Amino acid sequence: MQYQAIGTIHTPYTEATGSPYQPVETEERTDRSFCIELDELYIDGLERLDSFDYLYVLYHIDRVKPSRCLRVTPSWTGGKITVGVFASRSPIRPNPIGLSVVRIFSIEANRVYTSPLDVFDGTPVLDIKPYIKDLDTKNEANYGWIDELPDRDHLILHIKGIPHGY
Numbered sequence: 001m002q003y004q005a006i007g008t009i010h011t012p013y014t015e016a017t018g019s020p021y022q023p024v025e026t027e028e029r030t031d032r033s034f035c036i037e038l039d040e041l042y043i044d045g046l047e048r049l050d051s052f053d054y055l056y057v058l059y060h061i062d063r064v065k066p067s068r069c070l071r072v073t074p075s076w077t078g079g080k081i082t083v084g085v086f087a088s089r090s091p092i093r094p095n096p097i098g099l100s101v102v103r104i105f106s107i108e109a110n111r112v113y114t115s116p117l118d119v120f121d122g123t124p125v126l127d128i129k130p131y132i133k134d135l136d137t138k139n140e141a142n143y144g145w146i147d148e149l150p151d152r153d154h155l156i157l158h159i160k161g162i163p164h165g166y
């Protein structure tokens with residue numbers, strides 16, 4: 001199996017600065033710091049994407065080594081819990097594929113400007129797909145093992161990418 005990147009994600013984050021664990025929700029539509037730049041040959045594939053509010057972004061988490069380790073201790077839990085890699089959103093996994101849902105702010109030629117993404121600048125994009133109301137929204141979804149953590153409410157702020165001062 002071999003995939004080619006279809007473009008590159010631009011963000012203000014580097015390995016030195018770090019990036020959030022998950023996308024941070026924002027309504028600041030004038031912020032143009034986050035953008036998915038597709039290779040020009042894919043430009044026709046963007047037609048009508050602007051009719052959607054949200055987008056799935058699938059990308060190659062390129063600055064980690066693929067790992068065969070099947071148990072992970074997510075850093076945001078403060079080392080409190082170890083779970084199976086497939087029960088986690090850890091970037092270190094057998095196939096380092098990342099998934100983020102972000103808001104579409106605008107599309108200009110081959111550039112899709114979005115709400116903040118949780119990736120380093122230069123991350124290669126594998127695919128983008130529209131997030132579709134009802135089809136993709138599961139109102140009964142739960143927090144899984146995160147519900148069992150003592151400081152659940154605080155940790156959920158991390159998962160939702162909600163900035164907080166503690």
Ligand SMILES: C[S@@+](CC[C@H](N)C(=O)[O-])C[C@H]1O[C@@H](n2cnc3c(N)ncnc32)[C@H](O)[C@@H]1O
Pocket residue numbers: 018019020021022023060061062063064089090091097098099100118119120122123
């Ligand atoms: C926890 S992962 C979650 C990614 C995605 N939202 C998901 O659920 O698949 C996000 C973290 O991956 C790391 N990361 C982001 N871009 C990366 C890249 N290109 N290479 C390696 N690590 C990256 C950063 O430390 C960031 O905080």
